[in-house]
Amino acid sequence: PAGSGRGTILVLNGPNLNLLGTREPEKYGTATLADVEQLAKDTGAAHGLDVECFQSNHEGALVDAIHAARDKAIGIVLNAGAYTHTSIALRDAISAVQLPAVEVHITNVHAREEFRHHSYLAGVSKAVIAGAGIMGYRFAVEYLAGLHTHQG
């Protein structure tokens, strides 16, 4: 519950991830966005953390969500979708809020088209998890939980 005093992790998903489950299942699997968000919430709960999830196809809405996290979250898990490869605005938003961020990709972007090999976000992220399927969201939450715990 909000204001419960527990740490909150924001899980952000970008464009086309609302179609998870039916979008190129050979690449992205058959789990839906709801499945991904539930996995993140369950992982957070196992570490005593709340997880807030948001998905948007709009770059500016994702920027706004990152800004909003500054005062309410202890970390951000971000799969920015294609904006990973194009968005200086999202990079600057991550830098601006000074929260630990983990970049997640369901697919191994380095084994795909050349244009997916560069990320504007990796340079401002604590960690990058790519190719582990939706388990990447679990790993990202676990990693941020560990950072939060060890900070006392």
Ligand SMILES: O=C(O)[C@@H]1C=C(O)[C@@H](O)[C@H](O)C1
């Ligand atoms: O693997 C993923 O989750 C990422 C998701 C997308 O929508 C692509 O544009 C990225 O290039 C890869």
